[in-house]
Amino acid sequence: MATTALKVEIIHRETLKPSSPTPYNLKNFKLCLIDQLAPTMYVPLILFYPHVNNGVDEAEKKTQLLKKTLSETLTLFYPLAGRIKTHDSIVCNDEGVEFFKAQANFPLSKILEKPNTYFLRKFLAAEPESIQARTGALLLVQVTFFQCGGMAIGISSSHKIGDASTLSAFLKSWTSMAVFGSEHGLVPEFNAAELLPPSDDFQPLEKIPGKCRTSRFVFYPKKIASLKENSSSESVKNPSRIEAVSSILWKSVAQASRSNNGFMKTCVFAQTVNIRARTSPPLSENLAGNFFGIIPAKLDENENGDDLKVLVAKLRKGIEEVKEFFGKKGLDVERVKQAMLKCGEMIRNEEMVDNYNCSSWFRFPLYEVDFGWGKPIWVSMSGMTFKNFIFLLPTRDGDGIEAWLSLTDEDMDLVETDQELLDFACLEPSVV
Template identity: 45%
Template sequence: MSSEIKVEVLQKETITPSSPTPPHLENLSLSVFDQLQPEFYVPLLLFYPNNRDGSNVDHQSLAAERSNLLKTSLSTTLTHFYPFAGKFEYNVSISCNDHGAAFLQAQVNCPISKVLEKPDHEVLKQLLPADIASTQEIAGHLLLVQANFFECGGMAIGVNISHKVGDAFTFSKFINSWAAISLGSSASDHIVVPAVEFGVVASICPPLDFFNSGLPIAEFAKGKSVTERLVFEASKIDALKAKAASSTVPNPTRVEVVSALIWKCATEASRSNSGYVRPSIWCQVVDMRKRSGQPLTENALGNFVWFFASMTMESEVDLQSLVSKLRKGIEEFEDKYPNGVSPQDVCQTIQESGNLMTKDGIDNYSCSSWCRFPFYEANFGWGKPSWVSICTMPAKNTIQLTDTSDGKGIEVSLALKEDDMAIISSNEELLAYASLDPAAV
């Protein structure tokens, strides 16, 4: 299908903040958490079917109208999210110089339903303005937007943001602030996050000179991988919770049970292909904002995430035991860091986990959950998105979780080695709870 669908970029321009960034905000120091993020572009796609009645709508005029609204509101939003319009000074700071964000307008030669009926990774990548694995030197901007207009009048907004300026929490704040400004609303206090929220994390977790080298601090696991999309509906998650519940964890969460099942299936596939029992480590990203012991960090922008790791070495992996390991992992994390993670803690964790995770014969899986971030609330003026996709990251053994549109199910983007994925994609236990690459309509 990807060869039949063509995405043609018609215009490309730079959108600068509507007001200049004040001199005292022109240099934003990175935090140690910013320093440690790989230099890649986080992807997001928001799909909006045409919600206008009648066949007499001029789709070309509609596209121009919406494109202009997006550009104008983006310019206003950048005055509040000013680092997004800046330039990254390698692992030291962001120069908030109003360099601007890239804005592309593209035309897609099919109705939006053709993409949504059978999402194709190669097509989805065309709807994004930058390759995920780009650096700032290649992409040219820290923030890039591509407004894609379909023949039917539907549209998809593709956004790439450098991970160096923010995590999923920050991305969500930006998208919803931009949408609210576009919609023309000012009734909610979450519409514009105060500019002072940038730099909070760096003030309590300052950067370390140790990480200021010209070489990447963190890189993705190399190796050929394939990506599949799995969707767990709410009713299936309820059934999975019942199966995964135990006296240790009588009330597992959505994320715990889905993560445990993915971990179980991936471990079994890897062991089947290798022919022996391999230790398996699950690294779960943790949002530190409500775990820092300081209320001023609850709305801090930038990167403020860390992780905990759980391991299994058992010859037989059991769903209940894996859920227990995940629950124990977060509880031990919170006990160990009651006042948040310090730069010294970061260094110690890197040393300890690095030694373990680089050993041969150990499988490492990295999971990030975007569940409960309100991307499905992003109404720019033509309704809420029908589907939100975070596509895939350029790394093997990575798992990303997002909400389904009803906020109760979970969508999984799973990247694994090709031979492991071949086993997982036909795993009967997994397919009893998840749909493999269903329609997004």
Template identity: 40%
Template sequence: MKIQITARETLKPSSPTPQSLRDFKLSLIDQLTPSVYGSMLLFYSSINGGTNNHFERSEKLKKSFSDTLTLFYPLAGKTVDNITIDCSDYGALYVEARVDCTLSEFLQQTNWDQLGEFIPVKVESTEDTVGFLSVIQVSFFDCGGIAIAMSISHKLADGATAAVAMRCWAATTFGSADALAMVPLYNSAEIFPPRKFSVVGVPTLVDFNKEKFPIKRLVFEASKVAALKALAVSESVERPTRAESVTALIWKCALNAARSNSGVSRPSILTRAVNIRRKIEPPLPDNSIGNLVGFYTAEKDESETELNGLVRKIRDKLKVFDKNYMKMLQQEDAFEAVIEYWKVAATQMMRHDMEFYICTSLCNFSWYDIDFGWGRPVWVTMGSGNMKNLIELMDTNKGDGSIEAWVILSEQDMYLFERDPELLAYASLNPSVLDTKSSS
């Protein structure tokens, strides 16, 4: 498969951003978020009964994205400092490409390295190197299939924000009135006011490696997820979630591999990202824009080996997070408290006597409902950097509770991990996307 870039164009909001909105303030959480890019990639089959003309579809996508930028105007801005985005309509980059194979050929056996060619920005890039806070790539397959990637600076957006922006763009392209329900709400800086501070010395949990690590795709079918949830039940966790159950199994098997390779039994830390919109009092709607994300850490000692015990540790730490971290974010000395919280986590991450893992989940974000006018996507995935011991979860295209996981480990740990009988009892290694697709 070869992908050829055929065009690059700067797209500006279709209506000028009012002068009163030109200075957009970041929230405290935005300020503390590293300048990396988050990317989502959606694949669509050829249109049934519609046009497969590349030029027409491209022009329609560009126009609707410019219209969307009038609402999501910070995406067309530039960073002034770590407090302000200059929203003077600098624009977003639109990249167009041609793929010399059919979509079904590509999806028959997905390859992570090839996926990167559909994403216009490397995760570890910064606005200084890219020049844009948002970048779009639209890739056309020979068969009329299409891949749409959206990359947004994490200074502005978390996964929920990206979902709202892409859903609004799709509805605008489709001409749906649903776009009106996705008008962004810019209230993060009011809830978490920014602070003037130097980023020097501020810890980060993001550490992209120069060494290339293997990444594997796992699919947990709905029946297997249900079986894992049943095993995860305990007196304190009567209803474990899908993500908790799958995360606990991956954590357990990855740690078993690490311990077998090192010959040393070490405790382990698992850090999980949390969407805090519904945890704030009062709760925020889904269209609240920004990095409304927190994180918590669960620790596993060498004595804990059962799945329900790991899920219990994950849930217990989530309860502590809900009670303490949210209060800490909204108190007067939030900056000092959050920095101290991050320092503790960063210190744990750097300890050589612990195994450290990071997990993110974009389950339940309804990615497969994003329709640009040619139906639901056949597959949705995300872009990841080369970060060791990373676990990323998403719903599959079946919509029945199945989960897809991308896991990055060291080469030695991955060799044992992907052969673990307990893991393989519940997960399939990189099955064809076409085989996992719902027949409905």
């Protein structure tokens, strides 16, 4: 069946509100400093589940369970049911989240055999770059049923209200309610703005859509082991899997940019890291909102970007600096603000600097998201039109890494044919 013959049809749509109204004293929710920095976009996440026979009308039973428990989860994650009010606040008016039910005219195997990053957008109720993220619902959920009985749960979550850690906590709470009952929901902590208050002169790092495309590269365990060996040095004797994979990706995208521009710009590989556990003392993993740090590993135009050992050493140095910044010196608001402003200035300087934003979701238990019919067979992102985004996700067995790259068409043409990269990674392989 050709891709053009694959259809996903929305058959039902409704707005779900919290099962209990939000108390009046919680109606005005303050964003924290890093919430303000986060780009106004929807973070895409799609969970694919194989068919599990739960009896008659199982699609309808699953849909009703998801709707009921989503509504109950919103009583705990109440800002998600609100709307962005100002540059530093959300009005928690229980306006609700959008819920869609869809039907596909093909089996799940069609997706797993040959994933297409842009076709995956059909399993999301909102495109990542949708302008709706500025004024509309902060969370949209689309449940799609396949001919075989399998299903996909597509989640579009506003980056303004939380990072990957927040989304993971939300899913953990939602599944706990679905499996064990409403009294078992995880209770989030919404005090990020007390730790890092918002600022009147803080501008978000908007990602402008352009002529870009997304490709998926998969690194399997044996190749990762070889890559770790190739990138180890006296300064970093045992690179992590993320460091090793990041180094080859950084090298490839920098070379592509250099070839297309005709010269080498300063190249920044900005790693986004969860800082909850890195502060002193550590913060709760249930702290909701955006609580990430940006590690701008920098390669100047006169430095050798062809040596993986050099790149890994720069990535490791960035991690150590974050540990120092947040661990020993704590959450000094002005210091964090100045560091974020500096990163923002660097990222906006596109004429002189190539900036790549890399976010790893490797530590989040996305393959444990079980609503009562088993764990997902695949967890994916979708195609995006944002420039220079890199997401790292685990494979289902937890041993491999999926790298989702969003680059300009010109750069992607070169990266997709980079033989050194392809020696370590498979381009767009099947999931099964």
